[in-house]
Amino acid sequence: MTPASPEIARRMRWVMLVLLLVFGGLVVRLWQLQVLRGDRYYHQTVENVVHERYLPSIRGRILDRSGVPLADNRPAFNIYATPRTFTPAVAAELRRLLGLSDEEMDKVAARVETGRKRATRHPVLVLEDQPRERAARIEQERFRLPDLEVRHEPYRYYPQGALAAHVLGYMSQMTADEVERLEGGAYEPDELVGRYGLESMWENYLRGKMGTERFAVDARGQRLDEATAAGLIQGDRIIEPVAGYSLVLTIDAGLQKLAEKAVAPFPAAAVAVIEVKSGRVLALVSKPSFDPNVMTGHLTRAEAKFLNDDPRKPFIDKTLRAQYPPGSTFKFITTIAALEDGLAQEEELVTCPGSYERSGTTFDCTASHGKLDLLAAIQHSCNIYFWTLAERIGIDRMAEVANEYGFGSRTGVGLNGDNPGRIPTRAWYEQHTRFKIGYTINSATGQGDVEVTVMQLAMAYAALANGGTLFVPQVVDRVVRADGGTVIPYDPQVKQRVTTPPEVVDLWRRGMWKAVNEVGGTGYGHATSAVVTIAGKTGTAQVKAKRSKKDEAQIRGWHPSADHAWFAGWAPAEDPTIAIVVLIEHGGSGGKVAGPVAKAILEGWWTKVRAPAP
Amino acid sequence: MTMFGSGGGFDLPRAQVGVSRWRRFRAGVDWPLVLAMVAIAAIGLLNLYSATHGTRHAGKFDQQVRWMFVGAIAFVVATVIDYRAIVRLAWFALAAAIVALIVVDVVGQGAKGSERWLYIGTLGGQPSELAKLAVILVLARLLHDTAGAKPSWQSLVPRIAALVVPVVLIAVQPDLGTASLLTLIMLTVGFLAMRDLWPMVYTLFVMVLAVPILYETMHDYQKQRVLAFLEPSADPNGSGWHTRQSIFAVGSGKVTGKGYMEGTQNQFDFLPEHWTDFPFSVWAEEWGFLGSLVLIVLFGFLIVWILNVAVNARDHAGAVLCTGIAAMTFWHVVVNVAMVLGMAPVVGVTLPFISYGGSSLLTFFLAMGMVASVSLRKHGY
Numbered sequence: 005m006t007p008a009s010p011e012i013a014r015r016m017r018w019v020m021l022v023l024l025l026v027f028g029g030l031v032v033r034l035w036q037l038q039v040l041r042g043d044r045y046y047h048q049t050v051e052n053v054v055h056e057r058y059l060p061s062i063r064g065r066i067l068d069r070s071g072v073p074l075a076d077n078r079p080a081f082n083i084y085a086t087p088r089t090f091t092p093a094v095a096a097e098l099r100r101l102l103g104l105s106d107e108e109m110d111k112v113a114a115r116v117e118t119g120r121k122r123a124t125r126h127p128v129l130v131l132e133d134q135p136r137e138r139a140a141r142i143e144q145e146r147f148r149l150p151d152l153e154v155r156h157e158p159y160r161y162y163p164q165g166a167l168a169a170h171v172l173g174y175m176s177q178m179t180a181d182e183v184e185r186l187e188g189g190a191y192e193p194d195e196l197v198g199r200y201g202l203e204s205m206w207e208n209y210l211r212g213k214m215g216t217e218r219f220a221v222d223a224r225g226q227r228l229d230e231a232t233a234a235g236l237i238q239g240d241r242i243i244e245p246v247a248g249y250s251l252v253l254t255i256d257a258g259l260q261k262l263a264e265k266a267v268a269p270f271p272a273a274a275v276a277v278i279e280v281k282s283g284r285v286l287a288l289v290s291k292p293s294f295d296p297n298v299m300t301g302h303l304t305r306a307e308a309k310f311l312n313d314d315p316r317k318p319f320i321d322k323t324l325r326a327q328y329p330p331g332s333t334f335k336f337i338t339t340i341a342a343l344e345d346g347l348a349q350e351e352e353l354v355t356c357p358g359s360y361e362r363s364g365t366t367f368d369c370t371a372s373h374g375k376l377d378l379l380a381a382i383q384h385s386c387n388i389y390f391w392t393l394a395e396r397i398g399i400d401r402m403a404e405v406a407n408e409y410g411f412g413s414r415t416g417v418g419l420n421g422d423n424p425g426r427i428p429t430r431a432w433y434e435q436h437t438r439f440k441i442g443y444t445i446n447s448a449t450g451q452g453d454v455e456v457t458v459m460q461l462a463m464a465y466a467a468l469a470n471g472g473t474l475f476v477p478q479v480v481d482r483v484v485r486a487d488g489g490t491v492i493p494y495d496p497q498v499k500q501r502v503t504t505p506p507e508v509v510d511l512w513r514r515g516m517w518k519a520v521n522e523v524g525g526t527g528y529g530h531a532t533s534a535v536v537t538i539a540g541k542t543g544t545a546q547v548k549a550k551r552s553k554k555d556e557a558q559i560r561g562w563h564p565s566a567d568h569a570w571f572a573g574w575a576p577a578e579d580p581t582i583a584i585v586v587l588i589e590h591g592g593s594g595g596k597v598a599g600p601v602a603k604a605i606l607e608g609w610w611t612k613v614r615a616p617a618p
Numbered sequence: 619m620t621m622f623g624s625g626g627g628f629d630l631p632r633a634q635v636g637v638s639r640w641r642r643f644r645a646g647v648d649w650p651l652v653l654a655m656v657a658i659a660a661i662g663l664l665n666l667y668s669a670t671h672g673t674r675h676a677g678k679f680d681q682q683v684r685w686m687f688v689g690a691i692a693f694v695v696a697t698v699i700d701y702r703a704i705v706r707l708a709w710f711a712l713a714a715a716i717v718a719l720i721v722v723d724v725v726g727q728g729a730k731g732s733e734r735w736l737y738i739g740t741l742g743g744q745p746s747e748l749a750k751l752a753v754i755l756v757l758a759r760l761l762h763d764t765a766g767a768k769p770s771w772q773s774l775v776p777r778i779a780a781l782v783v784p785v786v787l788i789a790v791q792p793d794l795g796t797a798s799l800l801t802l803i804m805l806t807v808g809f810l811a812m813r814d815l816w817p818m819v820y821t822l823f824v825m826v827l828a829v830p831i832l833y834e835t836m837h838d839y840q841k842q843r844v845l846a847f848l849e850p851s852a853d854p855n856g857s858g859w860h861t862r863q864s865i866f867a868v869g870s871g872k873v874t875g876k877g878y879m880e881g882t883q884n885q886f887d888f889l890p891e892h893w894t895d896f897p898f899s900v901w902a903e904e905w906g907f908l909g910s911l912v913l914i915v916l917f918g919f920l921i922v923w924i925l926n927v928a929v930n931a932r933d934h935a936g937a938v939l940c941t942g943i944a945a946m947t948f949w950h951v952v953v954n955v956a957m958v959l960g961m962a963p964v965v966g967v968t969l970p971f972i973s974y975g976g977s978s979l980l981t982f983f984l985a986m987g988m989v990a991s992v993s994l995r996k997h998g999y
Binding site: 011012013015016019020023026027029030031033034035037038039041042043044045046048049050052053220221222223228236 | 806809810811813863865866867868869870871872873882883886887888890902903906907910911914917918921922925929948952955956959961
């Protein structure tokens with residue numbers, strides 16, 4: 005066979021064909037990559053080189069009404085790691101260097117993994133708010149561990165600790181789910197977001213706008229020099245962050261402290277103090293509470309478990325989220341309904357034999373009060389008097405008045421649940437069961453299926469005190485800039501005006517005065533004050549749902565089957581300026597337990613917090 | 619047409635007897651081959667400068683220039699020497715290559731755990747590169763010896779076995795890229811030069827059986843590269859990294875490229891070691907589709923031209939020699955470019971005249987010299 009034989013020539017043609025096809029294939033592939041998909045890959049290579057880093061904005065502060073900071077920022081050391089280079093060896097070294105606990109290591113590993121799924125070259129926050137020594141140790145080892153980075157960034161803190169924790173809320177890192185959802189919304193996955201209370205609801209005001217720094221890196225993530233970077237980056241290199249707006253609250257830190265101190269002896273309690281003429285909230289307490297400093301990035305698993313397992317539910321705001329039977333504090337609804345409709349007279353006497361029987365059920369009064377008129381019935385909180393009235397009024401009319409005073413609908417404060425509560429009507433019962441007269445009787449004294457929030461009750465009492473204006477509770481007085489200039493001032497907002505005639509309200513107010521200031525009143529001796537005249541109504545609400553003995557044993561002094569102790573009132577009695585509602589959860593007698601707390605808070609306001617009136 | 623040349627040395631076209639030797643030599647030199655080769659080598663240098671300037675690898679450019687000189691001399695020498703003399707020494711060349719490979723397997727210094735390098739003093743080389751030439755020479759010799767007559771199995775089997783030895787030695791380094799390349803060269807030459815294609819079919823069958831065994835001998839990183847090729851998205855930052863970044867680089871060049879020395883993938887090191895295995899990606903990023911096309915066309919022309927020389931060779935030895943060299947060039951280009959374009963796993967196969975490295979350059983210069991030698995002596999009447 006010679007080179008020129010026909011057989012070889014034939015095979016040569018095959019070889020040429022294969023060569024053509026193969027080179028043609030390469031050219032087609034080049035066409036696909038460079039011509040068809042060129043733009044996409046071009047952007048990819050720009051992304052390879054040009055990196056972005058966010059510049060945190062300074063979150064707005066939260067100040068009390070006189071400028072005392074309740075939520076502030078301080079510089080903190082945050083440690084960042086780059087997922088791509090975060091090998092087990094680096095992890096072990098980090099652990100050794102800082103002496104990290106298992107739990108901290110788990111957190112670090114979880115965050116690196118979350119980051120790895122997004123961009124392996126993008127540093128992720130692995131340890132926030134670290135002590136100076138730890139930061140220094142990382143800095144010292146930066147040549148050995150070049151991909152661990154310490155950044156000095158503003159960090160949220162709450163100088164007053166747990167004070168007003170439910171109002172303020174706290175911050176925490178976004179969940180993987182949120183990262184995905186908010187990524188388009190200019191959020192960085194490492195950012196903390198407001199999680200509760202004002203921090204959550206006013207997030208958009210507080211947060212400000214983060215800035216961006218764009219820089220160029222080589223394949224190892226090392227920054228390129230300025231001149232090279234300038235040639236690669238189009239547009240702005242640095243977009244400065246914009247600081248968030250601050251909130252000035254209506255809350256008075258001094259009064260808040262006082263109120264929290266007043267309920268300190270009780271395992272679970274709630275207090276709302278309202279400025280009567282504006283609906284501004286001066287203090288709002290929910291106990292048990294949490295320390296937002298701990299919640300913001302320092303919550304250990306043990307602490308989280310402890311808080312979550314607490315049967316008193318520390319994360320439920322007891323002023324807005326939890327709803328309770330209001331007990332006798334609700335009797336003003338019955339009174340007003342009866343008087344408005346002409347179904348009761350101030351002088352009418354009713355005999356209280358101590359118990360009341362209707363359709364085979366016996367309802368017990370607190371005592372055998374004998375013959376009493378309406379004022380005395382309020383003073384002594386005689387159930388039978390109001391049951392008698394209730395039967396005349398009917399459940400639907402009572403519900404109507406209750407709705408007028410804001411029960412059964414949200415207060416509009418826009419915080420922590422703001423539950424509407426429940427005001428049952430005949431129709432409501434028909435829907436669920438068969439209506440019985442017993443339901444009307446229960447409703448008249450704030451029992452049975454009536455449930456209200458502490459805030460609702462406080463706003464209703466404020467309306468009684470101010471002559472009929474039901475305000476929307478106001479917590480934020482104004483939004484201000486970092487330099488203090490007002491951005492948005494908020495005026496008191498009226499939810500609705502009640503149409504109760506003044507003389508009707510006046511009668512109820514006289515009854516409240518007697519309850520506290522006259523011998524035999526349910527609050528007499530407990531809430532009677534020499535500092536300022538207090539008017540109030542007590543309530544001792546029976547608890548429907550009996551809880552297990554196990555819960556009872558868990559918290560000292562907490563008896564989940566005991567009555568709720570209420571006190572709702574205001575001061576000064578003659579010309580009210582502030583209204584107060586105190587609830588001691590399972591505290592027992594309203595007068596004995598809640599009364600002194602309300603008295604302590606009101607007296608404190610007049611003697612310590614507010615300069616005594618001239 | 620004589621089957622075997624009448625003697626060694628200069629065996630110039632008779633038509634030009636009487637003209638001075640130099641002018642006859644100049645007239646006989648295969649200028650298209652030389653021009654294509656010089657063009658590609660020039661692109662290679664240009665590209666290497668862009669790939670290494672301003673880095674700690676900048677010295678590689680000077681080193682490559684030195685190798686180019688050495689290569690050019692090797693080319694001239696190989697052109698001047700009658701290829702038939704070299705073909706006669708084929709078995710010695712193969713023996714030397716085998717010895718070098720064994721030495722490398724035993725004492726060689728590895729890159730990434732593969733023993734490929736042999737150092738004589740400070741001069742390092744990869745015997746596997748030169749072994750390719752030895753194998754091609756032996757093929758030329760073998761097919762020349764057996765041409766015309768039907769060879770006996772007894773004489774053929776030991777010789778074919780001798781050819782398998784370097785493949786196995788290279789495979790166990792393990793340098794699977796070169797080993798498979800060598801196999802592909804042999805199969806191509808066999809297809810073009812053998813009278814009967816059945817032995818090829820048997821060989822292919824045996825090779826398919828050997829694939830799992832070879833896979834077992836590979837290093838983990840090599841296995842990962844194969845797996846990464848089969849499923850590049852599984853671990854984009856691990857084994858698929860090279861391929862992904864290479865595709866980005868090539869694609870980002872778009873039609874006209876980012877401009878010389880402006881390729882960000884190249885300049886900022888997104889392609890590790892791009893001067894050896896990924897120079898095409900540097901070229902494609904900076905010169906775009908048009909530049910890539912120019913280079914592909916140049917290689918295509920070179921290979922077709924070598925095959926043309928093969929067809930016109932005066933004897934079987936020359937034809938087989940050129941066919942082998944064309945096959946070597948072809949497979950190097952195809953495997954390397956396919957790898958750069960994400961169509962083949964990442965294997966250490968160089969791009970002729972473009973990749974940095976003395977062994978590869980020298981091998982190809984020598985090979986082209988031999989082709990020129992065949993071309994020079996094509997008129998055998």
